[in-house]
Amino acid sequence: MPQWVVWGVLVVLVVGPLLPLLLASLRSKPYYLPGGTFTLHAYQQLFTDPDFWIAVENTVLFAVLTTALAVTAGTVFAILCGRTNMPGRKVYGVLLVAPVVIPPLGLIVGWVSVYGQSGYLTGLVASLHLPVWNLSSIPGMAVLGAAVTTPIAFLTCQSALAGSDTALEDAARSAGAGALQAITRITVPLLRPAILNCGVLIFTLSLEVLGIPLFLGQPSHINLYATYLYRAWNNSGVPDPPFVSAGAVLLLVVVTALLLLRTRLAGAEQRFIATSPRGGIGYQPLDLRGWRRPLAVLVGLFITVTSAVPLVGLVVMSSVKALTTLVAPWDLLTGGNWRQLVTDSTVRRAIMDSLLIGTLGGAVTVALVAVATLIAHRSGFPLRRTIAPLLAYPRAVPGIILGIGFFWSYLMVEPGPYVRNNIWGEMIVLSVRNITLAYVVIYPSLARINEELDRAARATGAGWWTTAGRVLLPILRPSLVAAFLLVFVSILNDYDPVVFLQKPGTEVIGVTMLQFWQKGALGPVAALAVVQIIVVGVVLAIGARVIRKGRHA
Template identity: 40%
Template sequence: MSITTTPTQVKPAQVVPGRADESHARRRLMPTQFSYYLLWIGAMVVIVGPLIPIAIASVWSTPLYEDGGSFTLDNYARLFADASWWRAVRNSLLFAIMTTAGAVVGGTTVAVLVTRTNLPFRRLIGALILIPVALPGLVLILGWSTFWAPFGYGSTWIEIHTPFSIPFDLYSLFGMALVCTSVTAPIVYFFIRGVLTSLDSSLEEAARSSGAKPIRALISVTVPLLRPALLNSAVLVFALALEVLGLGLILGSSAGIEVIGTYLYSNWVEKVPADQGLVSAGALTLLTVVTVLLLVRNKLAGDARRFTTIGGKPKSSMTLDLGKARWVWSAGLLVIFAFGLIAPVIAVLLSAFTTTLSPYINPMTVLTTDNFEQIFSNDLYVESIVNSLLIATVGAAVTTVVIAVLSLVAHRSDFRFRSSLQQGMLWPRAVPGIVTGMAFFWSFAILDPSGGLRATLWAMGLAFAVRNVALAYSAFYPALAAIGEDIERAARTSGATWWRASCGIVLRLARPAMAVSFVLLFVAMLNEYDPAVFLVTPDTPVMGLTMLQLSLTGVGGGVAAFGVIQMVLTFVVLGLGRLMFGVRTRV
């Protein structure tokens, strides 16, 4: 008997379009999510990770690069028992209070007058107050010291040719606060001006229609609405004033005034052997205080919605007529800027191009370029300029790309930890520069006890980059937020991966913002010096720290020439950025 079998026809499997798409999407999502985690881990390790060794060093009995050691609280005990520490804390608090008061009053006054009144020359005044934002900080400090010190050019000239004398001592806490006020007042101006330009003037008009005079309406209606911005900017200025280093070294040290920054500097750089455990404890204490202040600032910024006065497009702001007093206000502000900003810059220029800057000698008779020849004939000085340019160019380019990619993940992805990435990129703003330098010093010491890693420009550049991450992020994110997400969705619908849609479309549209970030980063990294205090080696001098060290040796003309070089490089880069990309200086 034969058995005949009929071949069974196998029907092709039916493919459900929806399930196939979901399976394909999951396969594409897995490597994308994995890349998110890699970027997040890398960012947290580089930004937050270096702070961990400081905490360990502050409770360890020996330097971390040495064998042995044990847990101890002796570093904190010695710190809090040191009378010099508490004297530095007291000086820093007084200095920060005076600086904050001056910056808030000055910045708010200029913002209100420029934005809300018919002040003559208000465009010029609005531009003058922003000069310190573009100038390297050390140049302005040097200018004040050259012109307004007790035996400075301006002080001596006034005493010789007038019956008056300068009513303040620059080498005092009050004098230091004046210099710091000129640097930080633009921060307050930015905050207040931004709020004033967005406020609806109908409330002021209502007060005017009820019989209130212009100034009364401004003070009783507008100023109370500025409270969140005032508190926000005041906390930020106070935190910045607590961590100053260069100002304390150049002006404070001459009068024996020690602040927290110079206390940490002297115990690390000038003390032999360096008391690294004590300095680590002090740095962590400073970091904690500044972090708490900036958390308070963030809370105040979050409460600003309670002061919203408009819901749609604001009406044009009302211009208050100051009457004849407007000329007095304008003249007063121009005189202040002439004495506080223009004169110090001119003093630096004169000091750089003369053999001797003295009111007894006509500067035109002692003109010279010897100071610049001294700079360019010294291998160390030339190397510091070249190193700074290399760090600024390469560091700014790499950091710009990294910030752009991290911003995409933080704001345009579904990554579960994207909010922590946003906070992580802003975190360096809360870390004082000297703490950043110390953090990377300990990190490199642990990774490479031989010191070879620290003695590279890559190490210095990494510290400078982390120090200025928040600046680049703040410049890039607004442009990213202005790009609609529909374009990405359309690309994804057409089959593009998230990375291809984000990098191929979004970053192309955000190239102008990336250019802005690059320029701002270049300028910031070119003039940076705080982290270099702990990282510099004979092979890695940088321009900012070299100029600071020259200032401490009292080499006047050479320091001024270095300052002019730094200033010219800064303005050239900012000018090119403004010309090519519309870059504007910002805080």
């Protein structure tokens, strides 16, 4: 019976919010207004709106450019760090994934403060009468989108290269092929499924992006799909006109189709990996010869431009009245931005609420996912095969869509007032959004535990729950800690699932940053982003120490 309860909770949390969303898109009026009938008028209204098609066109162009740039950069960096003798490749391999743990809004604010239309370096280049870039254009936004998603392509291709047999590359070199020939004729073709896999994933993520067009698209009046829905909601006389729900359903269908395609590509990827018992033992990296140092400099320059410089700009922005080339930054130093974090009750509440939601939501999420993973892979539960897809799906659902779905769920379901208009409702949404992250950390560790331990425990008379609680979960403790850290950081940095749920008194850091940005208060936004980065750094440092002690024990 308890296993059925866990399965039921997962179904309600993952599938439940999507059904009210579909129903809302088929109603002529929102559910909280009297009257209304079932109709397709919302979809007709959506398809006849010229702004909708402009947003679709902009989104597809943005997604294509972002995917092309990110996949190209990630693949090249993975090959350079994993297959060549480029100097500093191990250090670069760590630094290239830095944007994964940097709060996304913080990175965006850093980019805007340095490279935006009023950014410091933009103004510096313009003062030299040189042509400047336009970050508030679709290509400009795509460059930032690629900087954020390049680590995904890098990690995917690096994983495909790790442990794969290098005999084919050795044979090519023995036949007289140079490093470039070995890479283009052997390494890249072997990476083709991994490239397609991460390409579909990045394209999917680009369709749902909200922060980049909100921060950068506004000066040029450029809407992407997510900002089109966001502004239609906020500019409407009533929250969530039906066509916003219709737009959300359409995006959900497209994203789900892309997820299924990615699943097929991930399965095909295994057929393109050449492995052998020796793996990479005795492998001699491809010799880049005279290109070793120039390529190392280019990779270092990429990291500096995309991560280091924006972070410096973010820190400076948090401590000055304005960041401009007309006045030296040290002449504009102020503590007002940081003082506001202490004196403004809204900001204080946002920080405390985010920490509370991240801590409690992370703990509950990891506990639920740990039990669900054990049921899915170490039990005889009749519906165990449905649990893994349920755990994997939430991250595929765009955060903005999940937020609208929960908005309707809280209105339609009887227990709604207990979670509506308070931080507990926001915690549920953010926790559901991050179920997948906990699963991808816990499951690989569980798969490495020999099932003989389960059988030995049952042989002594232990039931399934006793075996799970006294044998498997204690062994999984380091993975549970790692999963909690990942979920905590993700909840702290996330914002798009709750942009439609936050009300006065229920603030979180991400949405508060958006609200300050819309008011033109750039300094407090930067200060909040720096707080996020400090908290993430402290939590990761403590967590790494705990994990090391646990593994040693």
